[in-house]
Amino acid sequence: MSNPFFEKSKEIANNFLQSIVFIDDKAYSGVTEDDPNHDFDAQKVSMAFATEKKICGVYQPKTKLDIENFKSIVKKADVVILDWKIILSEDEIEDPNADDDDDPRGIYTLDILKNIFLDISNNKESLKLIVVYTGEIDLNEITSQIFDELIGLKPDLIKESCEVSSNNIKILIRAKSSVEDDEVDNKFNHLVGLNDKIVKYRDLPNFVLDEFTTMTSGLLSNFALLSLTTLRENSSKLLGLFNIDLDSAYLGHKSVLPNQNDSELLLIELFASSLIDILKYKNIDDFIQVELLESYIDTIPDLNLGKFIRNNTLLKELLSSKIEDVNKRYETLLPDSLNKKEKLSFSKDSTKLFIDKNEEDYIFKINKEFARLTHHKNIFLPSTTLPKLNLGTIIRSIQNNQQYYVCIQQRCDSVRIIRDSERKFLFIPLNVVIDKPFNILTTEGVKLKVESKSFSLRTIKFISENSNGVVEAVIQDGKFIFIQKYRDTSDEQFEWVLDLKDLHAQRIVAEYASTLSRVGLDESEWLRNSAK
Numbered sequence: 001m002s003n004p005f006f007e008k009s010k011e012i013a014n015n016f017l018q019s020i021v022f023i024d025d026k027a028y029s030g031v032t033e034d035d036p037n038h039d040f041d042a043q044k045v046s047m048a049f050a051t052e053k054k055i056c057g058v059y060q061p062k063t064k065l066d067i068e069n070f071k072s073i074v075k076k077a078d079v080v081i082l083d084w085k086i087i088l089s090e091d092e093i094e095d096p097n098a099d100d101d102d103d104p105r106g107i108y109t110l111d112i113l114k115n116i117f118l119d120i121s122n123n124k125e126s127l128k129l130i131v132v133y134t135g136e137i138d139l140n141e142i143t144s145q146i147f148d149e150l151i152g153l154k155p156d157l158i159k160e161s162c163e164v165s166s167n168n169i170k171i172l173i174r175a176k177s178s179v180e181d182d183e184v185d186n187k188f189n190h191l192v193g194l195n196d197k198i199v200k201y202r203d204l205p206n207f208v209l210d211e212f213t214t215m216t217s218g219l220l221s222n223f224a225l226l227s228l229t230t231l232r233e234n235s236s237k238l239l240g241l242f243n244i245d246l247d248s249a250y251l252g253h254k255s256v257l258p259n260q261n262d263s264e265l266l267l268i269e270l271f272a273s274s275l276i277d278i279l280k281y282k283n284i285d286d287f288i289q290v291e292l293l294e295s296y297i298d299t300i301p302d303l304n305l306g307k308f309i310r311n312n313t314l315l316k317e318l319l320s321s322k323i324e325d326v327n328k329r330y331e332t333l334l335p336d337s338l339n340k341k342e343k344l345s346f347s348k349d350s351t352k353l354f355i356d357k358n359e360e361d362y363i364f365k366i367n368k369e370f371a372r373l374t375h376h377k378n379i380f381l382p383s384t385t386l387p388k389l390n391l392g393t394i395i396r397s398i399q400n401n402q403q404y405y406v407c408i409q410q411r412c413d414s415v416r417i418i419r420d421s422e423r424k425f426l427f428i429p430l431n432v433v434i435d436k437p438f439n440i441l442t443t444e445g446v447k448l449k450v451e452s453k454s455f456s457l458r459t460i461k462f463i464s465e466n467s468n469g470v471v472e473a474v475i476q477d478g479k480f481i482f483i484q485k486y487r488d489t490s491d492e493q494f495e496w497v498l499d500l501k502d503l504h505a506q507r508i509v510a511e512y513a514s515t516l517s518r519v520g521l522d523e524s525e526w527l528r529n530s531a532k
Contacts, residue, residue, distance in 0.1 A: 005295035009217040014209055016225040018232070019055045021077035023070055023112070024133075025086045027060035037178045037187075038085060038135035044201040052205040062089040067108050071115045079208050080116070082109045084134035084142055084173075106142065110149050113171070117153040120169060129212050130171045133204075137187075139173045139197055146171060162197050170215055174199045174207075219296055223288055230282045231275060238274060259416065261469075293319065301356055307337045310353060318353070364445070371441045377499040387480050387496045389425060389462060389471040390414035392505025394440070394448075395482055395494040404430035404448055404497065405458065406440075408509045414471070417464035422485050423471065427458045428512055439508070442497055450508055452515050460494075461485040 024040040042058040049056035057077070061067050066088075074080045086108040109132060120126045136142060139162050147159040156166045162173040177185045177200045188194035199207050216225060231238075254263035294316065303310045314333065323329040330347040331340060338346075346353060351363050373379065377392065387393065391414065393407040405427035407414075417423050430440065430448040438447035462471040463485050473480035473496050480496035500508075 003295070003299060005292065005299050006213065006217055008292055008295060009222055010209060010213045012222050012225050012229075013213040013216055014052075016229045017054060017078050017209065017212060019057065019077045020049055020079045020081065020208060021070075021074055022056070022058045022081045022133075023061060023074070023086070024058070024083040025061060025088065026083070027058050037137075037176060038083075039178070040083065040176070041201065045204065048201050049205050052209075054205065061086060061108070064088065064090065067111065071112055074112060074116060075119055079129045079131070079212065080112075081131045081133050081204075081208075082112060084109050084132050084136050105136070106145055110146065113146065113150060114153065117150055117169075120154070127168045127215065128170075129208070129215060130169070131208070131211075132171060132173045133176060133199070134173070135176045135178075137175075137191075139175060139194060143173050146173070161193060170211065172211060173197070177201075219288065219292060222292060223284065226282075226284050226287065227279055230279060230284065234278050238271075238278075241274065242271070259412075261416070300354065303356065303358065305352070305358060307342070308335045315354065368441055368445050372443060375440070375501055375504050376443070377501045381499070386472045386474070387499065388414075388473075389482055391509070392500035392502065394430065394442070394497040394500065395427075396497050397492055398481070398495055399492045402432050404432065404446075405494070406430055406450070406500070406505070406508060408505075408512065410509075416469045417471065418469075419464055419467055422461050422463050424459045424461050425471070427460060428452075428508065429456050429458065440500070450511070452512060454516055 022040075022042075022045060024042075026038055026040040027042045042060075046056045046058060057073070059066075059070055059073070061070060067086075085105045088108070113130070116128060116130065120128065132142065132146070134142065143159060143162055143164060147157060147164045150164065151157050154166055154169070157164055158166070164171040164173075175188070175194070175198045177198050178187065179185045181200050181202045185198050185200070186195065188198065216222065250263065250267075253266075254260050257263055297312050297315050297319070300312060300315065302312075314335075317333050318329070321329050321333060323332060326347055327344055330343045334343040334346060349363075351367055352358060355363060355366070378387070381387065389395075389407060389409075391407060391409055391411050395405050395407070397403040397405075407425055407427055409425045413423075414425070429451040431451055433447050433449045436447075436449065439450045440448040442448065461484055462482060464471050466472055471482065473482050475481070482494045482496060484491065484493060
């Protein structure tokens, strides 16, 4: 793949990539004549990546404890490269007479891979590129072993030629070369389709960069890489801003607050706003708009949408239009083969204009994921962290599975609860809808509409059973459950669904409050209509 957008994406990925970790039992054993296919020249590899200004860590495991330590290291690396046939020194000591057939081929590599996959299952949006760089000949058999071992941990895995991948992880199986860089390696001449799977030391940096770019070559992923690179470049400045000289001022501030725990929340807000300021001053938004957008649109193929052909020119006109009225924009720019109603339908379902396949289920899926990104706060909630009940928490009644509620209790009234004491929380019902307008979309795709009638407000009592001063969920049958004050088996209990982002939750409160301020009165209809 090579086009202007991919090349720009490659530049962004190259600036982001910093650390590549190798694990190979032959890393510092030197080049041998008896087993050249499995040799690994750490010096050549390190220099190849140093030339590309990358940090390359090469580790030679000797014990099972080394393998355990490396499991933590590979999680921190941008790219992980593993040998397949890892023989530990302690294995040779334990059984010095072991036959070659007893070599632990793949055992430790699979153990490391499973550990990476378990970490990704706890952080589902994590992205990882892994290369199994081996001297073995049967690359397809290795691919099958990896797939069979990992499919149980990640059911969406697919297996291709020397590759196991899903939407956010890719494992490539590639062969070491046993000849010099300027020589042709023909060791796979007898095997169809494998000669191009040989990667020489000098080619590793570009190979890694191309494959990583293939995984991240998109508008939003490029934005994320640019942002992370910018924050990395400014990490020293951030440490300088939040320096030890300010400790006394911070403690002085904390000591005069009515509620002193608010001081830590201020630190979080200060740090978050500093990150936002850095990104804004870097003008990343302008870079996306000016440098990437047009070249990305050029990669979208023409698509027959029935009454017209969607093409690059139309998409660019829609994205660069100065017409502020959206309906007028679509009426003006969409082709005359569509009537007004059909044009406006595209303005309400605009995603289908920018996608390369017209499948309703897939369009709904990506719209749901983008909505989740914009509305759900709990995207970064660790799987081991218990949700807390506060403003924006959405719960579902266990007794009545279709009744949802959103908590509108202000944050200051959701904390500092004395242990074992009760606190009333305010909730607004959320009605499940199908073909009607909705305000909220759950992770499962359930559409919810806020019930705005004042009489629908509900209060539920909960007890803070910890010293944190909050109401925390408990885990029951793998679900997060908020248990109300009344504990009889017939009493209603609630399952945690998600947490809305602060501003979205506050908007629900504001809109609900506006309904309480409505004035109902009898008056002259002639006079009332005259005011319209």
